[in-house]
Amino acid sequence: MKLYYVPGACSLSPHIVAREANLPVTLVRVILADRTTDSGEKYLEVNPKGYVPALRLESGEVLTEGVAIVQYLANRLPGLNLLPNNGSMPYYRALEWLTFISSELHKGFSGLFRNDLTDAEKAAIVVRLTKRFDYLEHALAVGPFLLGEHFTVADAYCYTVLRWSPRADIDLKTYPNIAAYVARVQARPAVQLALTEEELPLL
Ligand SMILES: N[C@@H](CCC(=O)N[C@@H](CS)C(=O)NCC(=O)O)C(=O)O
CATH class of the missing domain: 3.40.30.10 (Glutaredoxin)
Structure with a gap:
């Protein structure tokens, strides 16, 4: 492939x-x-x-x-177990996370990579993203991964978009659960x- x-x-x-x-x-x-x-x-x-x-x-x-x-x-x-069994409740949780990451985080960040938006428009994007980070910080209080014990495709995607935090001037030190999660994910040999x-x- x-x-x-x-x-x-x-x-x-x-x-x-x-x-x-x-x-x-x-x-x-x-x-x-x-x-x-x-x-x-x-x-x-x-x-x-x-x-x-x-x-x-x-x-x-x-x-x-x-x-x-x-x-x-x-x-x-x-x-x-990179994805829970199709049709199980954890599978729908994985879809829930993948959709959140795609539409709220990934596409949230996308505007910050464009050069046709004003500073005010970009500031509004950051305000919205910050609310999504607040939610993620709360959700990761349990962990160690988004779906619990197992690393899944949702973690690969979430880590990928969290790497763009500097673009939004989001300092992960202000989000201890997210910062610990990032460290955990990027300690994996495959990552x-x-x-x-x-x-x-x-x-
Ligand atoms: N809906 C697509 C969006 C992919 C996407 O946003 N790709 C970006 C990089 S992260 C890209 O290639 N942008 C270049 C462009 O749109 O011209 C997906 O989720 O795979």
């Missing part, structure tokens, strides 16, 4: 899941500026949406949308491998 990625972008989430599951996934770096890849492909021919991540399967099919990709990867090795492969520092 091939994972199309940009270092440090949301594609880090499926990258972490692939390494946690020890799946044979090779990385293809996307240059967003001209929608090409380091293997010489035109990225829009891989994913017409133009954004990362995208996963090319062994069959040649391409799967897009991070939330779909991490579930696909986790289901390749169900014994690892460290993914960071090394993307040449990223620890948060």
